Amino acid sequence: MNVSASVPPLNSPNSDNIPTILDSLPDPEITEQLCPSRTRTQIDLMLLAIEALELTGSEAILSFAEELDLKGIIKNRVNLWQMRSSNPLRRAYIRRPLTVLEAKALVVITCYITRRLTVLIRQLLTIYQQLAEKQIPPEQNLRLATYLERFRAHFKSRMNPRRSGALSLTSDEKLDELAIDLLGKLLFCTGTAGMQRYWISLFDGEVE
Amino acid sequence: MNIQRKYSLPNCTLLLEGFTDVTKNVNYQEFRPELSILVNAECYLSSYTQPISGGREFFESLVRAVSGYAQEVFSNVPNPQAHNEDSGIVQLQQLDSNKHRLIIHGEITPTNNQSNAEAISEIAIDLNTVQLFDLVEAIDQFFADSQTLPELSLELHPVIRNYGGTSELLMKQAVPFTVGLSTLAVAAFAFTLVPPPKIQHQNVQEDQSSTKNTAVTPTNTPTTSENPKIEDLEALIKTVPQITDRNKIEELRRRVYNQIDPVWKNRSEVTEDIVYRLGVSADGSIVGYKAINQKANDLVNQTPLPSLLYNPVNRVANEPLAQFKVVFKKEGVLDVSSWGEYNTQNSNQNSNKPIREKIKDAILVKELQEKLSQSIRQNWSARPTFDKDLKYRVAVNKDGVISFYEPLHQDAFKYLADVPLKHMLSPANTPTGNNKEPLAHFKVVFSPKGDLEVTNWNGGD
Numbered sequence: 001m002n003v004s005a006s007v008p009p010l011n012s013p014n015s016d017n018i019p020t021i022l023d024s025l026p027d028p029e030i031t032e033q034l035c036p037s038r039t040r041t042q043i044d045l046m047l048l049a050i051e052a053l054e055l056t057g058s059e060a061i062l063s064f065a066e067e068l069d070l071k072g073i074i075k076n077r078v079n080l081w082q083m084r085s086s087n088p089l090r091r092a093y094i095r096r097p098l099t100v101l102e103a104k105a106l107v108v109i110t111c112y113i114t115r116r117l118t119v120l121i122r123q124l125l126t127i128y129q130q131l132a133e134k135q136i137p138p139e140q141n142l143r144l145a146t147y148l149e150r151f152r153a154h155f156k157s158r159m160n161p162r163r164s165g166a167l168s169l170t171s172d173e174k175l176d177e178l179a180i181d182l183l184g185k186l187l188f189c190t191g192t193a194g195m196q197r198y199w200i201s202l203f204d205g206e207v208e
Numbered sequence: 209m210n211i212q213r214k215y216s217l218p219n220c221t222l223l224l225e226g227f228t229d230v231t232k233n234v235n236y237q238e239f240r241p242e243l244s245i246l247v248n249a250e251c252y253l254s255s256y257t258q259p260i261s262g263g264r265e266f267f268e269s270l271v272r273a274v275s276g277y278a279q280e281v282f283s284n285v286p287n288p289q290a291h292n293e294d295s296g297i298v299q300l301q302q303l304d305s306n307k308h309r310l311i312i313h314g315e316i317t318p319t320n321n322q323s324n325a326e327a328i329s330e331i332a333i334d335l336n337t338v339q340l341f342d343l344v345e346a347i348d349q350f351f352a353d354s355q356t357l358p359e360l361s362l363e364l365h366p367v368i369r370n371y372g373g374t375s376e377l378l379m380k381q382a383v384p385f386t387v388g389l390s391t392l393a394v395a396a397f398a399f400t401l402v403p404p405p406k407i408q409h410q411n412v413q414e415d416q417s418s419t420k421n422t423a424v425t426p427t428n429t430p431t432t433s434e435n436p437k438i439e440d441l442e443a444l445i446k447t448v449p450q451i452t453d454r455n456k457i458e459e460l461r462r463r464v465y466n467q468i469d470p471v472w473k474n475r476s477e478v479t480e481d482i483v484y485r486l487g488v489s490a491d492g493s494i495v496g497y498k499a500i501n502q503k504a505n506d507l508v509n510q511t512p513l514p515s516l517l518y519n520p521v522n523r524v525a526n527e528p529l530a531q532f533k534v535v536f537k538k539e540g541v542l543d544v545s546s547w548g549e550y551n552t553q554n555s556n557q558n559s560n561k562p563i564r565e566k567i568k569d570a571i572l573v574k575e576l577q578e579k580l581s582q583s584i585r586q587n588w589s590a591r592p593t594f595d596k597d598l599k600y601r602v603a604v605n606k607d608g609v610i611s612f613y614e615p616l617h618q619d620a621f622k623y624l625a626d627v628p629l630k631h632m633l634s635p636a637n638t639p640t641g642n643n644k645e646p647l648a649h650f651k652v653v654f655s656p657k658g659d660l661e662v663t664n665w666n667g668g669d
Binding site: 028042122125126128129132177180181184185187188191192193194196197198200201202203204205206207208 | 367
């Protein structure tokens with residue numbers, strides 16, 4: 001039996017509501033602890049790629065929020081949608097800031113989901129590589145084609161074509177490229193230090 | 209005791225061999241002893257037939273470059289750690305979104321022991337994203353292993369805003385396969401970022417290489433074996449922002465002087481001027497030095513520089529640096545100046561002017577001269593024990609307070625305690641102060657007979 005007194009931990013002065021799972025992600029040196037737009041875009045697109053990988057992706061985000069004790073930050077579906085709509089590429093882009101704490105929670109969840117999908121992600125990337133070497137179009141493989149198709153569909157239905165056009169994401173080929181690029185990034189999230197690497201990279205070029 | 213550590217992934221196996229440092233580890237009976245001295249690192253990649261291998265320098269370069277590149281994969285923002293072109297042994301380049309090129313310069317021993325010329329080669333290995341991930345993961349598992357080279361730990365920092373543009377330029381300039389030989393020749397000439405390891409390490413390394421021909425880099429030049437951890441200061445300078453604030457530079461210049469001068473012991477060993485180029489971070493830490501003349505290379509261990517180096521493993525990435533020229537003069541006098549002032553290629557309109565403005569008012573200078581002369585006389589009570597004139601350069605502010613002084617020859621240094629300058633130095637004017645006020649410079653001569661001479665400094669030391 002574990003006998004423990006209810007003494008608050010000594011070394012975390014701001015332990016009020018911040019889940020300890022976020023401790024491994026340091027606060028970036030950005031103004032007001034609000035995420036820059038590139039950070040917001042990247043976080044949302046990574047989640048979009050997860051949704052293209054498994055149909056229940058958005059459910060998984062919420063259930064992981066519960067499992068990882070992040071409900072205090074990602075409260076419900078609407079709340080999650082609002083956070084993701086801070087991505088300026090979205091049709092439903094709302095000028096809502098994304099706090100560093102919210103970003104951390106989404107990054108942690110992304111990494112936990114990708115760890116579960118490691119095998120699938122590796123397989124898809126390997127297939128893509130093999131097809132590319134033989135110069136066979138990726139649509140020839142059913143699993144890869146399904147992922148790319150779903151990603152394009154999600155992207156087109158949720159992103160504002162004028163804004164994504166500015167990033168020259170206009171053709172299906174460009175979207176496939178983006179989908180594969182994101183798949184590679186998801187693979188890197190699965191690693192031992194993947195979560196920290198993903199988190200720090202979100203602020204590349206954003207700090208002085 | 210030989211220790212092996214293996215980090216195994218489907219496309220990459222990292223094999224580290226080394227020893228426990230018995231002087232450091234008292235309880236080496238523990239179940240999994242610490243690998244603290246790396247002798248050999250081998251990396252087996254599924255896309256390349258032979259392992260790539262090398263000593264500690266190679267391994268540090270590998271983990272730095274791979275770690276930096278992994279961050280670049282995430283953000284698509286060029287990471288300076290991955291593209292250390294001039295001297296980094298390992299570099300990575302993106303060929304396309306699913307193809308990455310690992311380039312290893314020199315520092316590798318091909319398994320069949322070839323002649324030196326052939327050994328200095330360049331290897332390019334193309335990795336797809338999954339293979340690259342396995343390499344990153346093997347390295348991250350190493351980082352996470354606290355019993356293997358614990359001083360090397362994962363350090364992640366966002367790339368600073370300004371880096372992007374310059375590096376794109378650098379990347380465009382990167383022409384694979386052409387850098388090889390010349391780079392190595394330059395790198396071998398004592399660019400040091402880490403203190404030379406203890407003698408013990410070297411013996412271990414040498415023993416090992418003689419028994420095992422695949423083990424360690426052939427350290428053919430004596431300089432490399434003296435300084436196994438070599439990195440290109442110039443390359444570092446290129447990839448990080450420069451400190452440009454002249455007041456900051458002047459502050460750092462004095463900090464460097466104050467760091468080196470008190471601990472420079474064997475002054476008589478220096479028989480000719482030896483010159484180094486130093487990279488110094490904003491907090492005054494010496495992060496790298498490069499010997500400018502051959503003698504400087506030979507005598508580096510007679511200077512305090514190796515012991516003053518700040519270990520870059522813990523250094524903040526992209527930290528801005530200032531460069532200094534440090535001369536250990538044969539007279540036993542230390543001279544520290546901003547590198548830009550001497551580097552004629554970079555000479556700009558300010559290059560020959562002192563960094564801090566001079567007091568121009570001739571009347572004030574005259575007053576200050578008298579004031580300085582008086583105050584030194586008042587403070588100089590000891591009977592001279594020296595038998596030659598002692599000469600110093602002294603700078604004072606408009607109130608006549610000594611801002612800094614420099615002994616101009618060895619005796620002047622030796623008998624510093626006999627003259628009052630040290631006590632007259634204003635603590636407020638020590639290098640930490642962010643002082644912009646102009647100064648007046650004087651030459652001060654103390655004679656053995658007790659005479660004092662204060663004259664206007666007209667340059668040319």
